[in-house]
Amino acid sequence: QPAGYPGIGREATPKEVAAWNIDVRPDFLGLPKGSGTVSRGQDVWESHCAACHGVFGESNEVFSPLIGGVTAEDVKTGHVARLNDKGFPGRTTFMKVSTVSTIWDYVNRAMPWNAPKSLSTDEVYSVVDYLLNLSGIVPDDFVLSDATMAQAQQRMPNRNGMTTDHGLWPGKGMGNGGKPDVKAVACMKDCAGEPKVASFLPDHARNNNGNLAEQQRLVGPQYGVDTTQPPG
Amino acid sequence: QPAGYPGIGREATPKEVAAWNIDVRPDFLGLPKGSGTVSRGQDVWESHCAACHGVFGESNEVFSPLIGGVTAEDVKTGHVARLNDKGFPGRTTFMKVSTVSTIWDYVNRAMPWNAPKSLSTDEVYSVVDYLLNLSGIVPDDFVLSDATMAQAQQRMPNRNGMTTDHGLWPGKGMGNGGKPDVKAVACMKDCAGEPKVASFLPDHARNNNGNLAEQQRLVGPQYGVDTTQPPG
Amino acid sequence: PAALAQANPVPAEGGDPNILNLPSYSKGLGQPVASEGGYGKPSQYEANVQRRPSPGLTQTTQASVSFAPLQSLFGIVTPSGLHFERHHQGWWDMDPAKHRLMLNGSDEKMLKRPMVFTMDEIMRLPSVSRFHFIECGANTGMEWGNVAVPTAQYTHGMLSCSEFTGVPLKILLDMAGADYKRGRYLLAEGADGSSMTRTIPMELVESGEVLVAYGQNGEMLRPQQGYPLRLVVPGVQGVSWVKYLRRIEVGDQPYATKDEAVHYIDLLPGGQHRQYSSTQECKSVVTTPSGGQVLLDKGYYQISGLAWSGRGKVKRVDVSVDGGRNWRTARLQEPVMSKCLTRFTLDWAWDGKPALVQSRAMDETGYVQPSYGQLRAVRGTRSIYHNNAIQTWLVQESGEVKNVQLS
Amino acid sequence: PAALAQANPVPAEGGDPNILNLPSYSKGLGQPVASEGGYGKPSQYEANVQRRPSPGLTQTTQASVSFAPLQSLFGIVTPSGLHFERHHQGWWDMDPAKHRLMLNGSDEKMLKRPMVFTMDEIMRLPSVSRFHFIECGANTGMEWGNVAVPTAQYTHGMLSCSEFTGVPLKILLDMAGADYKRGRYLLAEGADGSSMTRTIPMELVESGEVLVAYGQNGEMLRPQQGYPLRLVVPGVQGVSWVKYLRRIEVGDQPYATKDEAVHYIDLLPGGQHRQYSSTQECKSVVTTPSGGQVLLDKGYYQISGLAWSGRGKVKRVDVSVDGGRNWRTARLQEPVMSKCLTRFTLDWAWDGKPALVQSRAMDETGYVQPSYGQLRAVRGTRSIYHNNAIQTWLVQESGEVKNVQLS
Ligand code: HEC
Ligand code: HEC
Ligand SMILES: [Ca+2]
Ligand SMILES: [Ca+2]
Ligand SMILES: [Ca+2]
Ligand SMILES: [Ca+2]
Ligand SMILES: [Ca+2]
Ligand SMILES: [Ca+2]
Ligand SMILES: [Co+2]
Ligand SMILES: [Co+2]
Structure with missing residues (x-):
């Protein structure tokens, strides 16, 4: 028994830890033994995933598209070029994610959305294999397993796309120690140039969030504007 | 317009002040002109009050009795002797109240309980006259009016029963300036004698406030005791 | 339901079934956002945590009390849904657009001008937000003679604590031009059937502490606590925190209202009563x-x-x-x-x-x-x-x- | 209903009818105590003050947001019924008697002993109560490019503030014998379908600030906020305040979970993303x-x-x-x-x-x-x-x- 609080809490059994300790890290610690193929992955996908995400992971019906926006060149460089393309619509999962463990871990814990943790380990390997294949990361015959996942990692399109060189990690292990990136000064008088309004909601959008008159208290220093009516 | 907050608030009109300024003070400031008799008061009482308070103000069905416990001697001394009698059951309104204005003001603003402010001024005078008469403060033929109320005040049984010589008035006009009546000391070691339990709930009363098991959170450092079961 | 057994034994099967067999909520899809009509409620498992009247304490339910479940609360903030209640003539849910606050004097010279405010106007004035307890003067009153009730809810539950937001009453009195020299007492009056009235010392108003409050724990006061306006009189017993506040009169004498001349007076040995006892001591x-x-x-x-x-x-x-x-x-x-x-x-x-x-x-x-x-x-x-x-x-x-x- | 006119004109009839004609509630008997089932609700006139999703922002209602109505709140405490919601797989109302918290290490040497706690046990340990804000890292996210939404509710309403009560996580890690030298990262994991996971720096745990919390504003957490247990990580974005907390793993590396490798990463000019950005700046x-x-x-x-x-x-x-x-x-x-x-x-x-x-x-x-x-x-x-x-x-x-x- 731990000192201080006798009788409170107990040692977890190995079975219990195994039941809940499901996370998989970028270094693959936690990854269970198993394997899957692209074609089995396609079966899993079509029966358990496609309804929400689209046959090719392209759908935005229930969430942003998983697939799209990455190129063979990205697989080489480890940088998704289109992240720099302001014209490209949306940013898919595979444009952003740098670690294949992330996808495996997440599908294993949380997908299918309405029946999480219902897939077998090999089904998870398979469907992740399918997604990697759809993204052009692995070939059609690639067998994804605990032994081969490191190879897939070497080809993740955005694997070099992350930085922790910033001030927003409140610890020492990563980041720059908390140094902010923006240094504003609290000027008090005659500060900026003449202010110009550069962005505002167009009049035709004023009712987009519903009638704002119904979203303010009925009494108070001011009321909500009736956005079912034109301004003025 | 007052300075500071132009446009906020406005002067009340005389009519408005008259509508709400209904309070009556111990010095009778605020008492409207009017009068009432004991016999009219009895009519008012029986039609509007007796159902709740009893024909003689003795009922404890909806509230403590209004009437009872005062004597002719009290009317002389201005001290209700029975306030000192631990054996006397309950303390009626007229045993406690020292100011007749209090009764007039309260009946006028708040009674009948289910239809406050429905009595006319003369009805209020009358029913208060009736209560004073029931309490032996005024004779059967006493006409209570703005002119005679001071006479009734001179005979209120507990008119000398109040003190403001205490430390619980947080202002200067009354009281002793806030000096506490009890001065405990924060002893830390070997303080009192052996503690003895002098009062506790008898076992047969343990379920009087309902089953306490249902009055405690279902989880936590402790649960509620099932008071439908005997102790132990 | 009654209490559950407190147990976390080393499991026989090599593991606690609550861990080994994943619960349905680890394997399913939950409820949508804003699914309780845009205003959330506590868990169904917290149903035991209620404000409750004490059986037999009062003869009616509208001149009565419900006690806050202190034994189940954490920290210092009382959830507004569990705030204790003390009504003398029941509670109301009043239309704030029609509510008015009047300031007047006991005589014509007490204020430069009697005034009327709408809620809109009051809510436009400078406000402060402060955390204060409110305790009924009768809290623990059942226990003066001997033990009468079993739990902290009933012994001490006429006690709650909230963040109140409102306008210092001093600001309103200044606007009305109050005579602070003569006017050392205020009468606060409610708009409900009881039109509750209590005398307030001007000293507390001058200190800036007394608020004409509309906010409680971030939202408006609840109807049971005086929506839309109540007086906040920090340190003073709850009965003085007049609910449904409609009027403040500035005067030169205390008012001996029903709840300061028949109740909320302290019977001493010898038969005298202390009147206008208001402060809640430590x-x-x-x-x-x-x-x-x-x-x-x-x-x-x-x-x-x-x-x-x-x-x-x-x-x-x-x-x-x-x-x-x-x-x-x-x-x-x-x-x-x-x-x-x-x-x-x-x-x-x-x-x-x-x-x-x-x-x-x-x-x-x-x-x-x-x-x-x-x-x-x-x-x-x-x-x-x-x-x-x-x-x-x-x-x-x-x-x-x-x-x-x-x- | 739409807005009312703000008006307090000097009345024509010599008086405001709301004053001259006494309202029904000044002339009647009100409602009983504890009349809302022992847990009170806001006034009917406050129905406009709701938490609301922003139309079109998310494609489902279970992976979605409802925003707190900041424009209508007072002071600093957010009423728990109006606390913003952010769910990734919906919310659940879990039986606290069956809920467990597990502590384990990323490897066998990271903890002297992995441990399991019931809610009863957690609630028996030393607790603290502290006021903290919680802000979603995506708050005001719609406005990065240009103006997108009309009110403070939608621009800033993924922000709330409560008094949280819970056990400093440090106490639990001490009991389990954590290796603070190697174990500089924690994984916090939820019990819901998403089993939300986030990496937490050990430095914040060592400071005593990170709480395993069950209390919020005096009562238990609401189901939408993680009843019966959530991690409180003051100063850090809401996603790290893992709800329905079932497990804490002590490890020597960050975990790159979905919500720290695909979302809650900050796209910079040039196409790089900042990862593990967690602090909510001033x-x-x-x-x-x-x-x-x-x-x-x-x-x-x-x-x-x-x-x-x-x-x-x-x-x-x-x-x-x-x-x-x-x-x-x-x-x-x-x-x-x-x-x-x-x-x-x-x-x-x-x-x-x-x-x-x-x-x-x-x-x-x-x-x-x-x-x-x-x-x-x-x-x-x-x-x-x-x-x-x-x-x-x-x-x-x-x-x-x-x-x-x-x-
Ligand atoms: C019922 C609808 C549904 C089904 C079926 C479904 N998903 Fe999802 N999926 C979602 C939603 C909604 C999200 C976003 C969850 C969130 O907001 O955290 C998501 C997220 C994901 C993500 C993370 C994407 C990102 O960018 O965050 C992956 C990967 C994923 N799903 C894969 C799968 C796989 C594989 C399956 C089948 C085994 C599957 N999904 C089945 C609805 C679904
Ligand atoms: C429907 C029931 C009912 C009726 C009718 C009624 N009363 Fe009352 N009365 C009460 C209750 C209940 C109280 C206690 C109110 C409180 O708790 O503040 C009360 C209090 C009083 C008090 C104050 C007693 C005290 O000690 O505080 C007086 C005086 C009084 N009533 C007089 C009257 C008169 C006069 C009438 C008729 C004109 C009347 N009542 C009609 C129920 C009633
Ligand atoms: Ca134990
Ligand atoms: Ca759509
Ligand atoms: Ca105006
Ligand atoms: Ca009875
Ligand atoms: Ca007056
Ligand atoms: Ca692990
Ligand atoms: Co009281
Ligand atoms: Co978030």
């Missing part, structure tokens, strides 16, 4: 453990409770587990605010023997919360109000905790 | 007046708003009504607490001309909240997270207030 109560609870194990417990004073900040709380022979000083949880609840905690290892648990608070004026013996020596046993004596809970060998009073 | 917003409101009169208003910092206490807030050319320092409402909302106020006489209202907060580290220009100069316009730029509200001559961004 007080505290242990809520964990407390009456009606059962400790199921020996071992570590955190004793936890609340302390407060109507005269300012709590300075210190001492806790005894031997009925007041020996005391240890408890930790006070920051922030410690004036006329506000302060949460205190202390480590305790229960050895399984009977224990008499008490707390004793001290405020920044140096005032020390008295024992029943000390309080009764001055005030006797027949008062109803302002009982701030030290509470004792007896932890029995069975683990059951009882409300007791010591000789 | 920020503020004026809530009165704010977008979607109409000022009906010239004259006095109290500008009021909220300021906060994930790095400690708010030190100062300045307010401008001319779009940032000139600033005045606002009043800060006490108590000012670390990693907690702070309410600020400032007097303002509106002259009826267009005004550009802004607030700019500074925290105790000296960090100053940036303008959009300053923030975008470093981070561009295509991020989703950690937008703490100065908000501008345009008060138009008509009185209508609009959300605008300045060049």
